[in-house]
Amino acid sequence: MGDCDVAVIGGGLVGGAVAFGLARLGRRVALLDEGDLAYRAARGNFALIWAQSKGLGLPEYGAWTARSAAAWPAFAAALHEVSGIDPGLHQPGGFHLLLGEGEYLRRGELLARLHNQPGMPEGGYRMVGREELAKLLPDIGPDVVGASYGPRDGQCNSLRLFRALHLALGRLGGAYLPAHGVQALRFRGGSFEIEASGRTIGAGQVVLAAGLGNAKLAPLVGLEAPVRPQRGQIVVTRRTARFLDHPTTTIRQTDEGGVMLGDSVEEAGFDNAVTLGPISAIARRAVRIFPRLGALPIARSWAALRVMSPDGFPIYQQSATCPGAFLATCHSGVTLAAAHALHLAPAIAAGRLPPELAVFGAERFHVSAAA
Amino acid sequence: MSETAELAVVGAGPAGLAAAALAAGFGLDVALIDEQPGPGGQIYRGIETSPHAPGTVLGEDYWYGARPVRAFRRSRVRYLPSTAAWSLDRERELGLLHAGQARTLAAKRVILATGAIERPIPIPGWSLPGVMTAGGAQILLKTAGMVPHSGTVLAGSGPLLWLLAWQIGRAGGKLDAILDTTPKSNWRRAWPHLPAFAVSPYALKGLRLRLAVGRRFRVVSGVVALAAEGQERIEAVRWQGADGSEGRLAVDTLLLHQGVVPETNLAMAAGVPHRWEETRLCFEPVLDAYGDTEVPGIAIAGDGGGILGAWAAEETGRLAAVAAIRALRPDAAEALRPVEARARRALAHVERGRAFLDALFRPAERFRIPEGETLACRCEEIAAGRVIEAASMATGPNQLKAYLRCGMGPCQGRMCGLTVTELMAKARGVSPAAVGHYRIRPPVKPLTVAELAGLPPDPVGEGAVNRD
Numbered sequence: 001m002g003d004c005d006v007a008v009i010g011g012g013l014v015g016g017a018v019a020f021g022l023a024r025l026g027r028r029v030a031l032l033d034e035g036d037l038a039y040r041a042a043r044g045n046f047a048l049i050w051a052q053s054k055g056l057g058l059p060e061y062g063a064w065t066a067r068s069a070a071a072w073p074a075f076a077a078a079l080h081e082v083s084g085i086d087p088g089l090h091q092p093g094g095f096h097l098l099l100g101e102g103e104y105l106r107r108g109e110l111l112a113r114l115h116n117q118p119g120m121p122e123g124g125y126r127m128v129g130r131e132e133l134a135k136l137l138p139d140i141g142p143d144v145v146g147a148s149y150g151p152r153d154g155q156c157n158s159l160r161l162f163r164a165l166h167l168a169l170g171r172l173g174g175a176y177l178p179a180h181g182v183q184a185l186r187f188r189g190g191s192f193e194i195e196a197s198g199r200t201i202g203a204g205q206v207v208l209a210a211g212l213g214n215a216k217l218a219p220l221v222g223l224e225a226p227v228r229p230q231r232g233q234i235v236v237t238r239r240t241a242r243f244l245d246h247p248t249t250t251i252r253q254t255d256e257g258g259v260m261l262g263d264s265v266e267e268a269g270f271d272n273a274v275t276l277g278p279i280s281a282i283a284r285r286a287v288r289i290f291p292r293l294g295a296l297p298i299a300r301s302w303a304a305l306r307v308m309s310p311d312g313f314p315i316y317q318q319s320a321t322c323p324g325a326f327l328a329t330c331h332s333g334v335t336l337a338a339a340h341a342l343h344l345a346p347a348i349a350a351g352r353l354p355p356e357l358a359v360f361g362a363e364r365f366h367v368s369a370a371a
Numbered sequence: 372m373s374e375t376a377e378l379a380v381v382g383a384g385p386a387g388l389a390a391a392a393l394a395a396g397f398g399l400d401v402a403l404i405d406e407q408p409g410p411g412g413q414i415y416r417g418i419e420t421s422p423h424a425p426g427t428v429l430g431e432d433y434w435y436g437a438r439p440v441r442a443f444r445r446s447r448v449r450y451l452p453s454t455a456a457w458s459l460d461r462e463r464e465l466g467l468l469h470a471g472q473a474r475t476l477a478a479k480r481v482i483l484a485t486g487a488i489e490r491p492i493p494i495p496g497w498s499l500p501g502v503m504t505a506g507g508a509q510i511l512l513k514t515a516g517m518v519p520h521s522g523t524v525l526a527g528s529g530p531l532l533w534l535l536a537w538q539i540g541r542a543g544g545k546l547d548a549i550l551d552t553t554p555k556s557n558w559r560r561a562w563p564h565l566p567a568f569a570v571s572p573y574a575l576k577g578l579r580l581r582l583a584v585g586r587r588f589r590v591v592s593g594v595v596a597l598a599a600e601g602q603e604r605i606e607a608v609r610w611q612g613a614d615g616s617e618g619r620l621a622v623d624t625l626l627l628h629q630g631v632v633p634e635t636n637l638a639m640a641a642g643v644p645h646r647w648e649e650t651r652l653c654f655e656p657v658l659d660a661y662g663d664t665e666v667p668g669i670a671i672a673g674d675g676g677g678i679l680g681a682w683a684a685e686e687t688g689r690l691a692a693v694a695a696i697r698a699l700r701p702d703a704a705e706a707l708r709p710v711e712a713r714a715r716r717a718l719a720h721v722e723r724g725r726a727f728l729d730a731l732f733r734p735a736e737r738f739r740i741p742e743g744e745t746l747a748c749r750c751e752e753i754a755a756g757r758v759i760e761a762a763s764m765a766t767g768p769n770q771l772k773a774y775l776r777c778g779m780g781p782c783q784g785r786m787c788g789l790t791v792t793e794l795m796a797k798a799r800g801v802s803p804a805a806v807g808h809y810r811i812r813p814p815v816k817p818l819t820v821a822e823l824a825g826l827p828p829d830p831v832g833e834g835a836v837n838r839d
Contacts, residue, residue, distance in 0.1 A: 035766050036769045036806075037769070042773075043769065043773045106839060159773045163773065163775075166774075176764060178764065178765065235820070237820060261820070264832075265838060273461065274458075274812050274813055276813075277831045278836055279823060280823050280832060281833050283820045283824035284824040286820060286824070294820050297818070297819055298814055298819065298820060298823060299780075300783055300814075302812060
């Protein structure tokens with residue numbers, strides 16, 4: 001295929017969700033992806049749909065997240081129908097488990113501050129004491145004093161989500177193009193030319209969803225994406241009998257039975273190697289929370305790079321100088337997938353981002369520099 | 372604090388033993404880590420404790436192994452038996468596990484001598500109970516003196532196939548048949564290398580072995596297809612000859628073999644670059660003349676660097692040790708010169724004839740690349756057909772994992788890695804080099820969450836996780 005209506009650059013969860021949303025609206029979409037060893041947050045995430053702790057300092061982000069969590073059931077159903085693959089949505093509310101009174105108090109204060117901001121949606125969380133928690137999660141260890149609970153929180157099977165997005169795009173007439181790292185991107189005569197894998201693809205619109213790759217691509221079309229890598233590591237056990245009915249921030253049981261243990265936050269540049277210090281700390285915390293995890297054999301560990309903006313919030317922007325160029329980047333590709341497919345994609349198709357997304361522009365990073 | 376060593380050698384087979392003993396002889400503080408309770412590796416497995424009398428069943432090439440083992444026993448090497456190396460990073464820190472206790476060991480130089488593993492043989496029915504590898508059967512023979520009796524068929528190709536058959540015969544065991552899958556067309560490719568092979572140390576031995584096995588057991592040559600049949604376990608093996616003939620035998624054990632390939636997991640986990648080797652149909656690490664990899668301070672010796680056999684492994688072990696000693700003891704350069712020269716001469720001698728063996732025993736596609744319903748990944752039960760279907764969309768094996776869970780089971784792709792790469796390459800009509808391989812992450816050996824949790828805490832790791 002030579003020309004398309006929209007070229008989405010970046011085949012991860014952000015690009016995949018936007019591409020799916022655009023293709024549903026009848027747009028001819030090309031989804032350009034890199035090769036097998038690209039930095040892929042989409043293959044290293046924790047698969048949480050998580051709202052309870054999002055938005056301190058930017059309540060609009062809390063609202064956007066809550067909106068996506070609410071849209072997830074419709075998104076999952078649409079995706080399942082088109083792709084034939086069930087992304088495994090399970091949204092029973094989630095817990096952040098707390099070890100010791102200090103953690104419990106600090107969590108309570110943090111969430112109170114967050115949810116008291118004007119503009120935050122109601123009913124976003126509550127604190128749960130040990131007694132109530134033990135009824136819901138009977139396997140917690142003696143060090144767990146309680147948890148914060150988010151009613152909107154959930155989980156999915158992010159690998160099936162990933163594949164479903166790629167498959168659905170094809171079924172809707174779009175093209176998923178692996179091994180198409182972008183070599184050049186030009187705005188010429190009102191449309192875009194992209195050079196990738198030895199050919200030129202013409203597009204009426206372009207969406208930059210290339211994660212860390214956006215930093216280099218954005219300036220080519222009058223945008224900016226000051227994102228940096230932040231390493232996160234996880235450990236996954238082999239399958240075990242079901243014992244955990246709710247997702248938690250650092251431990252969740254997948255629908256296949258394995259248990260994912262997370263997570264770490266490290267500024268390690270573009271190094272996505274697994275390191276023993278963090279993964280052993282993850283294992284120590286996990287066995288304090290659920291002692292039964294200790295006996296499980298580890299299937300694998302993983303490290304991936306989060307895509308972080310300076311304030312940690314997403315960047316959504318349309319280009320002033322190259323009309324038709326959009327930027328979408330965030331580190332919550334799973335949580336926001338529904339919003340990206342059902343809200344962001346229609347706005348891009350209409351050619352204009354809605355007012356409620358104006359706060360997510362990259363201009364916000366200039367304000368403090370000027371002040 | 373991490374335990375330290377100047378040189379850490381992983382694997383106590385011929386390469387590891389030779390490397391460790393030589394380096395210790397030059398005064399290096401050497402730790403030799405090995406999974407097994409005693410030295411010898413796979414080839415000389417159980418040599419200090421074998422139930423067989425010396426010189427009998429297992430053959431003189433096995434008992435030769437007593438020599439390097441004795442030399443190692445006389446050296447001042449810190450020997451860590453029954454210890455699994457489950458992690459290695461670019462800074463040369465090893466993750467170890469001994470008796471349920473995990474710890475780390477940091478070394479200035481690391482020599483990986485982790486040897487070979489058997490190639491996966493994804494024929495129909497290969498996951499049925501009762502189907503096992505020839506190597507597995509040989510371990511039982513070496514360590515427990517167990518031999519097959521009636522109801523066993525050995526099928527495949529490669530030097531180990533004939534050696535095992537010979538050993539089984541000597542031990543009084545029985546094979547109902549040997550199904551030789553060596554493609555007849557391989558002879559054309561091997562022919563030009565025959566003169567070099569004829570004067571190699573392997574030629575006469577190999578010929579004798581082959582004749583002895585032929586006298587003892589029924590050998591069916593020119594087998595082009597194999598399948599294991601059965602419901603709960605294997606009940607029969609079915610095969611097809613090059614001439615279209617078909618055969619079937621009721622069996623309760625089928626031993627399969629299609630040669631060995633480098634065990635690359637620890638090296639790949641450390642980020643050592645590997646490249647596809649088209650003659651030997653596997654990934655091999657990129658090495659210099661001393662076995663040094665592109666990761667500073669990490670070298671690979673023995674079959675892990677490319678299959679050359681046990682004698683060559685001793686010499687590549689010594690060459691890797693020479694480089695390590697020279698790096699850590701510059702004053703020893705002069706004394707190392709004759710050591711290196713001897714090792715290179717010996718290596719040249721035992722390398723002769725290898726090209727012939729590589730060409731002759733290159734396994735046929737039928738036994739490497741499965742089709743249709745035949746499983747590619749047995750842990751997750753992913754059929755070849757599903758891999759082919761997803762191959763056009765996936766960026767490579769790593770994305771395929773995400774798509775299908777192929778390679779995400781207990782073996783983590785250690786078993787199906789080559790199969791999946793070749794399958795994707797065939798489906799796309801490109802070289803396996805263009806497809807690439809699974810990204811390997813620790814742990815590369817079994818480890819529980821509690822064992823990982825038992826590592827001593829470090830501030831960086833704690834800070835990255837307990838953020839509150």
